[in-house]
Amino acid sequence: MKTALFLLYLYSATASGHGGGLDGNGGHNNRKTGEYHCHREPCLSTH
Numbered sequence: 001m002k003t004a005l006f007l008l009y010l011y012s013a014t015a016s017g018h019g020g021g022l023d024g025n026g027g028h029n030n031r032k033t034g035e036y037h038c039h040r041e042p043c044l045s046t047h
Contacts, residue, residue, distance in 0.1 A: 022028055026040030 022039055025038075026043040027036055027038040029036050
């Protein structure tokens with residue numbers, strides 16, 4: 001039981017969101033890939 005709880009804790013700790021800011025269209029560029037992605041709807045991708 002302790003092992004299952006520990007694994008659940010590890011999973012939830014790594015599933016947190018990133019701190020990247022959003023632009024006026026509701027999205028931002030991924031710094032690693034350079035791709036634009038949305039976080040809010042409607043998201044107007046002009047990239």
